[in-house]
Structure formats: C-alpha cells, structure tokens
Amino acid sequence: MTLRYAYNTNGLTSHRLVDALDLLADAGYAGVALTVDVAHHDPYAPDLVGRTDRLARRLSRLGLASVVETGARFLLDPRRKHHPTLIAPDEGDRERRRDFLRTCVDIAAGLGSEAVSFWAGVPDPGLDRDRSWRWLVDGVTNVMDHAALRGVVCAFEPEPGMLVDDCDDWARLAAEVPGLTLALDTGHCLVSGRYTPAGAVHAFGDRLGACAVEDMPYGRHEHRAPGEGDMDFPAVLGALTDVRYSGLVSVELSRDAHRADTMVPTALAALRAAERQAAHGTRVRAGAS
Secondary structure, X not given: OOOEEEEEHHHOOOOOHHHHHHHHHHHOOOEEEEEOOOOOOOOOOOOHHHHHHHHHHHHHHHXXXXXXXXXXXXXXXXXXXXXXXXXXXXXXXXXXXXXXXXXXXXXXXXXXXXXXXXXXXXXXOOOOHHHHHHHHHHHHHHHHHHHHHHOOOEEEOOOOOOOOOOHHHHHHHHHHOOOOEEEEEHHHHHXXXXXXXXXXXXXXXXXXXXXXXXXXXOOOOOOEOOOOOOOOHHHHHHHHHHOOOOOEEEEOOOOOHHHHHHHHHHHHHHHHHHHHHHHHOOOOOOOEO
C-alpha cells in the first residue's frame, strides 16, 4: 500500500487558503490538515455554513481529502495561547472550548473530513489533577456525543506537557470515553512517553484516527522539516504500512510558514523517499523503548 500525505495549514499561514490548497494539490498531496483559525476558515466569521460548503466543493475539485485540526493559538483568546482549554478552572471557559470543538465537528461534517483532532491543555499550576481529569473526561464526552450525531470521528492527541502527555495517558482517557481514537503525532514520541515513534504505531495502529509526522530532536518539542531532527522516517512510515493505516499522514511544520513554498514540495519528496527506503530495506519491528 502507499501512504496518503497531507500538509497542515498552520504551516501555510502566509498563504491565502485557496492558494495553499492549490499549492498542496500541485505538489501531489492527497489531502490537507485544516487548522481552523483566524487565517484559514475562521469559524467566527460570517456565513460559516456557506463558506464550508464552498470549501468542500473546492477540495473535491482538487482531489484533496481533509482532517480538521483545532490547535489555533489565539483564536479564542488573543492574549493567552491556547486558552481556554477543556481543563480551564472556570466552567464558562471550558464551555467556550467545548463550543469551539463542536463547531469544528460541524465543519468536519460539512467537509466530509476523516477526523477532528483535539487535545487536553496544560493544567494551571496548583490545580488538582484529579479534578482536571474529570473536567477533561466530561468535555471529551460532550464533544464525542455531538460528533456521533454528525457522523464524525474524534481523534485525541497527546501533547508533551499537557494533561494527556503521551500514549499511555491517551489509553487511560480512551478507557473512560468509548470510541475515542488516537491522534498520534509521531514526533511527540521523541519527547514524551515510553514508545518509540514506530513502536507507538505498532502498539496503537488499530486505534489510530489521525496521524502526523515531522522531524523533531530528542527531548525537545520542536517541529522540524525532515532531516533536521532525530526521526527515523523509514521506520515510522514502514510501521504505518505494516498496520495498514489508510488515513491521511499529516506534515505539521507550524514554524515554517515563511518557507512553505519550498517546504511543501521538499517535505513530500523526503517522505516518499523514506517510504521507498522502508519498502526496499530490512526493518526490525519496533516496540516500546
């Protein structure tokens, strides 16, 4: 099988969305990871339903599938990154995040997206983690219930430093929220948790709802272009092939919008080369580190 690659629009913020989509289609990507944000498909601008319908038609014309990403930095609060979260101490703040995620589910339904990806947030200092965990379970359940009505897959992403930090944390959450899939950013496995990137794919391959790849240095949460970190791309892409993952494999280079014109084609070329290397080389099945 051949993997299907997408590029995250958080690395295309210097491009209009229509131009970004043309760039991806021309480069040969199979899809787009749409980060709903002020720059691209603002959910709070007028005529969201109409704009979503027009975007769906454009994606269809270009032959691009999609996943919806929810990691906009300042969309909900212009002064505080990623605030509010599902574990904010104030109930009103938590509802603002839930409402945003439900809106993203509606966008995904309108686009026919393969999944919506979201995460927990960083606990406030001194906040009781058990209480934060209950808020998280309640919030995820709320979003999942709405997604079930819209026929949308929810994929939850462990993020280094957040309440759900690694794949084991995700497994604990998924045990309490039936049907929740894993949004695996393989680069994060170089920063947190006991799994190697390929090991996480093999361990959770049957529960993947979304997947991202990028380079990253060991122990540092820095999204980098292929070849600029410590990721073993043949191993992780080979693992995705092993588990027969058929969803989009997204490239997330949020710090590289200033060179997206070169990153879009070169990242895809590097991934395809690594995939060919995995197919023709001898690989050892990876496990937990």
